[in-house]
Amino acid sequence: MYIGIDVGGTNLKAGLVDGDGKILAVERVPLDFQGPEAFARTLAELTETVLETRGAEGVEYVGVGLPGAVSGGDILFTTNIPMENVPLETLFRRHLDLPLLLGNDADCAAVGEFTCGAGKGTRDFAVVTLGTGIGAGLILDGKLRGGLASSEAGHMVICRDGLACNCGRHGCWETYASATGLIRLTREAMEAHPESALHTVAAENGGVEGRTAFQAAELGDETALAVCRQYVEYLASGTVSLINLLRPEIVAIGGGVAAAPERLLMEPLRQIAAQECFAQHGGRVTRIQRAELGNDAGIIGAALLGKVI
Numbered sequence: 001m002y003i004g005i006d007v008g009g010t011n012l013k014a015g016l017v018d019g020d021g022k023i024l025a026v027e028r029v030p031l032d033f034q035g036p037e038a039f040a041r042t043l044a045e046l047t048e049t050v051l052e053t054r055g056a057e058g059v060e061y062v063g064v065g066l067p068g069a070v071s072g073g074d075i076l077f078t079t080n081i082p083m084e085n086v087p088l089e090t091l092f093r094r095h096l097d098l099p100l101l102l103g104n105d106a107d108c109a110a111v112g113e114f115t116c117g118a119g120k121g122t123r124d125f126a127v128v129t130l131g132t133g134i135g136a137g138l139i140l141d142g143k144l145r146g147g148l149a150s151s152e153a154g155h156m157v158i159c160r161d162g163l164a165c166n167c168g169r170h171g172c173w174e175t176y177a178s179a180t181g182l183i184r185l186t187r188e189a190m191e192a193h194p195e196s197a198l199h200t201v202a203a204e205n206g207g208v209e210g211r212t213a214f215q216a217a218e219l220g221d222e223t224a225l226a227v228c229r230q231y232v233e234y235l236a237s238g239t240v241s242l243i244n245l246l247r248p249e250i251v252a253i254g255g256g257v258a259a260a261p262e263r264l265l266m267e268p269l270r271q272i273a274a275q276e277c278f279a280q281h282g283g284r285v286t287r288i289q290r291a292e293l294g295n296d297a298g299i300i301g302a303a304l305l306g307k308v309i
Contacts, residue, residue: 001060003047006301007031007066007105008012009080014046016054017303021116023296025054040091047096054268060090061099062064065108067135071098071148091244101274101305102192104209105298107146109254109291110137110306112301117292119251126248127291128153128239130210130255133166134174138246138303154178158237173238179210179257182231186213189227214260228264235265236272243286244278254291266290 001024005014008031013073016025027049033039046064068078073089074227109306110119110127119125123142128136134154138145154174155167160169175181186208190198197216201224202208205215215223237250243251253266260266270288281286293300 001056002303002306003050003059003062004108004299004301004304005043005046005062005064006108007064007078007081008298010203012042012046012248013299014050015299015303016050016056016059016207017300021112021304022040023299024056025050026299027053031081036075036083036088037091039081039083039249040088041095042200043088044095044101047098057096059197061306062096063101063108063305065103065105066120067105067299069147069150070102070104070150072273073102075102076148083272092218103144103146103302103305103309104135104150106135106137107144107150108301109125109135109293109297110135110139110301111144111304112293112299113252113291115304116300117297119250120288122249124246124248126242126246126251127297128251128253128255129291130177130235130253130257131228132217134178134179134238135255136242137246139308140246140248143306144305145206146309153238155242155300156238158234158241173216173234176234177231177238179255180200182210182213182227182257183208183233185227185231189213189223193223198224198227212226213258214264217264218261219269225264228260229268232265232268233272234283236269236276238275239269240276243273246247246294247279247284249284250285250287250289251290252291254294254297258290 009022015023069076075086097214123140127137136151157171161169165172213227
């Protein structure tokens with residue numbers, strides 16, 4: 001039995017997970033950050049709540065997935081809460097005497113999908129998560145390439161001298177192919193084409209979202225279809241580079257954008273990859289498919305970190 005905790009932007013979600021990756025109980029609390037010590041105490045209290053709910057015994061460790069960089073039981077920095085060089089496991093064990101394993105959130109998604117989802121049965125596997133930015137988690141020869149070696153594939157440059165990225169570079173993959181990039185593309189298209197159905201769809205949704213362009217494209221709107229094509233080309237630029245570099249058996253695409261219709265996202269992405277990946281000249285052919293675990297990937301992956309590190 002294991003505990004997995006997914007640290008999101010607004011909530012902490014903890015689950016009791018068995019060795020097969022089945023979630024047996026889940027508890028959630030709002031993320032009310034009041035410093036590292038209080039954060040560690042909240043993690044311990046949330047863990048105890050899950051254990052009490054199920055009366056569980058024999059939990060081996062607690063795994064935590066969070067956006068940022070980690071090393072062992074220490075947080076090097078986090079991107080949505082202000083922590084830097086925090087000995088989180090030491091702070092946690094002041095409240096609960098259980099080992100604490102830390103992982104980047106994209107790494108945890110990769111672990112979850114590798115053990116129980118789209119990557120099950122593989123040895124070399126990658127997950128690309130499309131959200132506010134782009135996360136990438138890598139399993140190579142059955143082991144997580146995490147910790148200090150966690151991938152920052154979202155900061156591959158696909159457009160030299162392109163748009164500024166929050167990292168300080170220009171033209172990063174996530175600037176163009178994240179949900180944030182898709183929303184920017186959609187807004188630019190709406191401004192240029194006031195007649196587009198994008199305006200109607202956005203109004204019905206209460207604003208422009210990552211799904212707006214795909215929803216309008218489903219209605220046959222030419223402007224929206226052009227946005228989707230451009231977005232998939234950006235997504236393919238980084239995906240093909242990742243495949244050519246690592247040659248994984250499978251790349252799984254996750255995050256909210258991955259829910260887009262197959263014919264508008266995954267099919268054209270696969271077509272571009274088939275044309276541009278080096279495997280056309282020989283070697284392993286990488287399959288591209290959707291991630292399977294959805295919002296459970298973070299909890300399952302955090303809980304099963306110990307299996308692949």
